[in-house]
Amino acid sequence: MFENLSDRLERSFKILKGEGKITEINVAETLKDVRKALLDADVNYKVAKQFTDTVKAKALGMDVLTAVKPSQLMVKIVHDELALLMGGDSVDVNITGSPAVILMSGLQGSGKTTFSGKLAQLLKGKRGKKPLLVACDVYRPAAIEQLKVLGEQIGIPVYSEPDCKNPVQIAQNAIKQARQDGQDLVIVDTAGRLAVDEEMMREIKAIKDAINPNEILFVVDSMTGQDAVNTAKEFNDRLDFTGVVLTKLDGDTRGGAALSIRTVVNKPIKFVGTGEKMDALDVFHPARMADRILG
Numbered sequence: 200m201f202e203n204l205s206d207r208l209e210r211s212f213k214i215l216k217g218e219g220k221i222t223e224i225n226v227a228e229t230l231k232d233v234r235k236a237l238l239d240a241d242v243n244y245k246v247a248k249q250f251t252d253t254v255k256a257k258a259l260g261m262d263v264l265t266a267v268k269p270s271q272l273m274v275k276i277v278h279d280e281l282a283l284l285m286g287g288d289s290v291d292v293n294i295t296g297s298p299a300v301i302l303m304s305g306l307q308g309s310g311k312t313t314f315s316g317k318l319a320q321l322l323k324g325k326r327g328k329k330p331l332l333v334a335c336d337v338y339r340p341a342a343i344e345q346l347k348v349l350g351e352q353i354g355i356p357v358y359s360e361p362d363c364k365n366p367v368q369i370a371q372n373a374i375k376q377a378r379q380d381g382q383d384l385v386i387v388d389t390a391g392r393l394a395v396d397e398e399m400m401r402e403i404k405a406i407k408d409a410i411n412p413n414e415i416l417f418v419v420d421s422m423t424g425q426d427a428v429n430t431a432k433e434f435n436d437r438l439d440f441t442g443v444v445l446t447k448l449d450g451d452t453r454g455g456a457a458l459s460i461r462t463v464v465n466k467p468i469k470f471v472g473t474g475e476k477m478d479a480l481d482v483f484h485p486a487r488m489a490d491r492i493l494g
């Protein structure tokens with residue numbers, strides 16, 4: 200589908216043959232290819248430009264060892280810089296305290312409910328946590344039902360108050376309930392809208408202020424490409440979230456949203472969703488994502 204970056208660089212580096220250093224002139228052509236590859240991977244335009252400027256500064260004057268093709272060296276510089284910008288290492292989720300509280304945020308359809316189930320199952324299995332899932336969508340009864348079905352499927356209790364229209368109260372009551380029942384992890388799934396709106400933002404901010412969560416995770420569909428960055432920025436401006444979850448990476452996106460979001464909001468990407476099933480969840484690895492973006 201896409202030509203990979205190594206092949207592109209191979210072509211543009213033909214002009215470099217015989218030269219021992221990467222110079223201003225021969226790097227310019229190559230960086231155009233790097234930028235094109237990033238845009239093809241759905242990286243935001245400004246982010247791609249900023250990125251190639253950084254790579255240029257690093258590459259200029261670098262000795263090209265006779266054993267290494269200039270194109271390979273350039274791919275390595277680009278790869279390492281991508282991984283570094285996306286955080287370098289994986290970042291763990293904060294589940295200290297009893298109960299630890301994790302609040303989900305994001306647009307409707309981004310994968311919040313699915314991810315809530317996946318995370319509960321993961322932390323129960325791998326970290327021995329006793330999770331309680333909380334349905335805080337007071338607008339769509341179907342959303343409460345969806346979480347209940349998931350909870351049953353993975354054997355995790357779900358707290359809901361179908362007659363209550365106040366999500367802040369539901370979240371607070373759920374935490375009380377968790378304390379009483381000895382559950383040490385509360386995962387709060389919230390309502391999302393199809394686009395960012397003032398009422399949704401006020402509501403989720405009120406939930407945040409009332410329950411003071413360990414983590415506020417922003418869940419975003421990686422297939423939404425450039426839009427993902429704008430949404431991330433709006434949510435972060437209002438919520439100051441603590442981490443990002445990139446869903447639907449099993450689709451055919453290159454995942455450039457990871458680089459854009461990380462660069463624009465400067466918050467770690469913590470998990471990636473790779474399917475609809477409850478075990479389709481991975482911890483985010485920057486180096487692997489760099490491989491994916493470069494193809």
Ligand code: GDP
Binds near residue numbers: 312
């Ligand atoms: P919410 O509205 O944010 O709670 O989103 P949902 O959890 O209901 O997810 C919306 C749709 O995306 C559902 O059909 C999910 O099965 C699907 N979905 C969620 N995460 C993933 C993922 O990682 N990969 C794929 N392929 N589908 C996903």
